[in-house]
Structure formats: C-alpha cells, structure tokens
Amino acid sequence: MALATTENTTTSSSGRADDTRDRRFGPAVALSCRECGARYDLGPDFACSECFGPLEIAYDFGRVTREQIAEGPTNIWRYRSLLPVPEDVASKPNMAPGWTKLVNAGNLARELGIRSLHVKDDSGNPTHSFKDRVVAIAVEAARNFGFHTLSCSSTGNLAGAVTAAAARAGLDACVFIPSDLEQAKIVMASVYGGRLIGIEGTYDDVNRFCSELIGDELGDQWGFVNVNLRPYYAEGSKTLAYEIAEQLGWRIPDQIVIPVASGSQLTKVDKGFKELIRLGLVEDRPYKIFAAQAEGCSPVSAAYKAGHDVIRPVKPDTIAKSLAIGNPADGPYVLDIARRTGGAVEDVTDAEIVDAIRLLARTEGIFAETAGGVVVGVLRKLVASGTLDPDAETVILNTGDGLKTLDAVAAEARPTAVIRPSLDAFRAAIA
Numbered sequence: 001m002a003l004a005t006t007e008n009t010t011t012s013s014s015g016r017a018d019d020t021r022d023r024r025f026g027p028a029v030a031l032s033c034r035e036c037g038a039r040y041d042l043g044p045d046f047a048c049s050e051c052f053g054p055l056e057i058a059y060d061f062g063r064v065t066r067e068q069i070a071e072g073p074t075n076i077w078r079y080r081s082l083l084p085v086p087e088d089v090a091s092k093p094n095m096a097p098g099w100t101k102l103v104n105a106g107n108l109a110r111e112l113g114i115r116s117l118h119v120k121d122d123s124g125n126p127t128h129s130f131k132d133r134v135v136a137i138a139v140e141a142a143r144n145f146g147f148h149t150l151s152c153s154s155t156g157n158l159a160g161a162v163t164a165a166a167a168r169a170g171l172d173a174c175v176f177i178p179s180d181l182e183q184a185k186i187v188m189a190s191v192y193g194g195r196l197i198g199i200e201g202t203y204d205d206v207n208r209f210c211s212e213l214i215g216d217e218l219g220d221q222w223g224f225v226n227v228n229l230r231p232y233y234a235e236g237s238k239t240l241a242y243e244i245a246e247q248l249g250w251r252i253p254d255q256i257v258i259p260v261a262s263g264s265q266l267t268k269v270d271k272g273f274k275e276l277i278r279l280g281l282v283e284d285r286p287y288k289i290f291a292a293q294a295e296g297c298s299p300v301s302a303a304y305k306a307g308h309d310v311i312r313p314v315k316p317d318t319i320a321k322s323l324a325i326g327n328p329a330d331g332p333y334v335l336d337i338a339r340r341t342g343g344a345v346e347d348v349t350d351a352e353i354v355d356a357i358r359l360l361a362r363t364e365g366i367f368a369e370t371a372g373g374v375v376v377g378v379l380r381k382l383v384a385s386g387t388l389d390p391d392a393e394t395v396i397l398n399t400g401d402g403l404k405t406l407d408a409v410a411a412e413a414r415p416t417a418v419i420r421p422s423l424d425a426f427r428a429a430i431a
Contacts, residue, residue, distance in 0.1 A: 024144040028084035032058040046230045055231045074099040076239040085140045097132035100124040102247040107363040116393040128401035131161035134236030141232035142223035149222040153207040155322045156185030163192035176206050184404045237265040241272025254392035255288040259371045261323040263330030270337045288343040292378035294318035295347045300331045304345035319350045319408045320370040348377035367402035
C-alpha cells in the first residue's frame with residue numbers, strides 16, 4: 001500500500017510513531033522508491049508501482065551509540081539497530097555472519113607503492129563469501145512474511161549462502177544457477193540440501209526466469225532473496241561499511257575499491273557510510289569509492305569511460321563468474337556514486353585477474369576468488385595511472401575464498417619441482 005509521504009531515509013531521534021511500528025523490522029518504517037521517493041508499507045515488494053524504480057528500506061533510527069553497538073555480538077547483529085530486523089534476531093537459528101578480518105596489508109602496500117592499505121577479507125564468513133551477510137537479512141524477512149521456501153538466482157556464492165542459511169533456519173531451499181558455474185560452487189550449494197537447478201544460459205537468463213516464477217503458482221510463498229526480498233537482502237551489505245569504520249577506530253577510509261556485479265554491494269556500502277555520518281558515529285569527511293569489473297563483463301566501466309549515464313547490457317565472457325552480470329540492476333547508481341565521491345570505475349583482463357590473485361596470496365597469504373583478483377588488479381591499475389592516491393588510506397574488499405575458483409589459477413599453480421626423496425635430488429632441484 002502506498003504511503004502519503006515522499007521523503008527518503010529518515011534518521012530523526014524524536015517524534016517517532018513507535019506505538020504503531022511493526023517491530024518485526026526493527027527501525028525500518030517503509031519501502032522507499034530510489035527514483036521518485038514514493039513510500040510503501042513494508043512488504044515483499046521490490047519495484048515502485050508509480051515509476052517501476054527499485055525500492056529500498058527507509059528508517060527511523062532514533063538514538064544509536066558506539067557503546068550500544070560494542071555491547072552486541074561479534075557478528076552483523078551488533079548492528080541490528082541499523083538493520084530491518086527485530087531486537088531478538090541474534091537468538092534465532094542463523095549463520096551469524098560478519099565481523100570478518102580487516103587485514104593490514106603492509107606487504108601488498110609496499111609492492112604497489114601505497115602508504116596504507118587494508119583488505120576486508122569476507123572469505124571468513126560461514127560459506128566463505130560476503131553473501132552470508134545479505135542472506136541473513138533476507139532470511140529474517142522471509143520468516144516475517146511467512147514464506148516456506150528460500151530461493152535465489154545466483155552466480156554461485158549466493159546459492160551456497162542461501163542453501164546453508166535455509167538449512168540452519170529450517171526453511172526449504174530451491175536455488176537457480178547458470179549450468180556452467182565453477183564445480184566447487186555447485187558442490188557447496190548442493191551439499192546443504194534443498195534443490196539446485198542449473199539453467200542453460202547466463203545469470204541474466206536465470207534472473208529473468210526467477211522473476212517469471214514469482215508470478216506463477218509454482219513460486220507461491222517463496223522468498224527470492226535477491227528479487228522479491230531484495231530491499232531487505234541488500235541492506236546486509238551495509239554491515240561491510242559499519243565493520244570497516246568500527247575496525248578502523250570509527251573512521252571512514254579515504255578511499256575504497258569494491259567489485260561490481262549487480263552493483264548493490266557498492267551502493268549499500270555508500271549508504272552505510274552516509275548513515276554513520278548522519279548518526280554522528282563517525283566524522284563527516286570526504287571519501288572516494290572506486291568500482292572494479294572484469295573486462296569480459298564491464299558494462300559499468302564502459303559507460304563510465306564513455307561518459308554515459310546509461311548502462312548498455314553485455315554478454316559476459318570472463319573467468320570472474322561471480323561478477324558476470326551483463327545487465328547490472330544498480331549499474332547507474334554505481335556510476336553516480338563513483339562520480340559523486342571523486343572515485344572511478346576500472347576493469348582488468350582475465351590474465352590480470354589471475355596475476356592479481358597470485359600477488360595477494362604471495363604478499364598477504366590471502367587466497368581470493370576471482371572477484372578478489374579483479375579488485376587487486378584494478379587497485380594496481382588505478383595506482384599506476386595516478387587515479388588512486390597512494391598516500392591516502394585505502395581499503396579493498398575480498399568477497400570470497402579462492403578455493404571456490406581453483407580452475408582460474410590451476411594452470412599456473414604447480415609444484416616447484418618433483419624429485420626423488422633424497423638430499424642430492426633436492427640440492428639439484430633448488431640449485
């Protein structure tokens with residue numbers, strides 16, 4: 001149901017209609033259209049009925065302090081007062097993702113000529129990717145709306161996160177993926193149970209199929225985490241911004257490099273930083289956001305470099321399959337944020353991705369999946385071109401574990417030597 005107001009996110013500390021608020025969604029008060037500002041009751045909706053723009057969560061946060069947050073658990077639920085979840089969310093069966101390491105990457109910084117560099121390593125999440133953050137919020141929304149099945153369209157990581165979270169929450173699962181995904185991601189998504197359906201086509205084909213399924217009786221009472229639950233699901237990415245700021249001592253970094261698939265993660269990190277500033281939890285200071293894509297699927301980078309505001313869809317052809325979304329829903333918003341903050345959008349080739357994966361592993365002991373290689377490769381390219389300030393404090397995201405994309409580096413990852421078990425053979429091999 002549409003509401004009368006047309007305001008966007010609210011952060012007032014008084015005058016709230018607390019007595020009538022739906023407590024299932026914590027501080028969330030409405031769905032708000034990102035295009036026209038129309039507001040709607042909280043529900044399993046994702047598009048504005050007025051202009052078809054995407055919907056996102058609007059809040060009335062009230063008073064939130066660093067001390068309140070610090071008293072919370074060491075996972076994303078420490079930020080429950082900033083998310084569309086109830087106060088008791090941590091007590092329900094869930095995967096408890098988040099609070100992953102912020103690694104001081106001094107070795108990589110020296111290699112690239114950067115003064116201060118950190119890697120936010122989300123491979124430490126329960127299913128080894130950042131997707132556990134977003135799915136955790138979607139599961140709570142699915143519970144609240146009474147859905148019995150959790151579903152998604154996925155490039156792999158999300159499928160694993162959904163089947164694992166559904167198993168933990170006691171929900172059925174049915175997830176859809178392109179049939180040619182990496183074998184490790186297929187294994188991970190299937191081992192938790194539920195149904196895993198491979199679709200012959202690209203991710204964009206899978207996503208269109210899921211949108212059709214929502215309107216069919218086959219999909220009745222199904223929560224598609226990245227379609228009809230998307231406004232809630234997307235909010236999970238804000239926790240990356242919260243954690244980075246808190247782990248830096250309640251400070252927003254000067255610049256951050258983020259991989260782009262649909263672009264939702266980047267837009268929500270920006271939203272998270274702005275919320276922290278608005279609530280007075282961090283200093284209000286400028287920051288730059290850089291977006292990273294693979295050359296074989298770089299519609300946002302192409303639009304940025306051409307000076308366009310419209311994203312022209314492409315057919316993906318890259319080893320970075322987790323970023324292989326040819327028609328990114330949040331692409332235009334990524335362009336706006338990169339330009340507004342003084343950042344940029346860049347892309348790298350598959351060969352540069354593999355080289356960057358090896359560089360991060362060699363310097364910091366972090367084995368990233370291909371999306372992480374994209375980020376490191378783009379970071380190196382931005383420094384070399386003078387686009388990114390090497391003297392500014394920089395954070396990059398590693399969104400997944402390299403064990404999921406072994407094929408990408410397998411050809412170059414071989415033993416230094418194969419020898420007989422003798423000292424003479426070893427001396428000869430290392431001479």
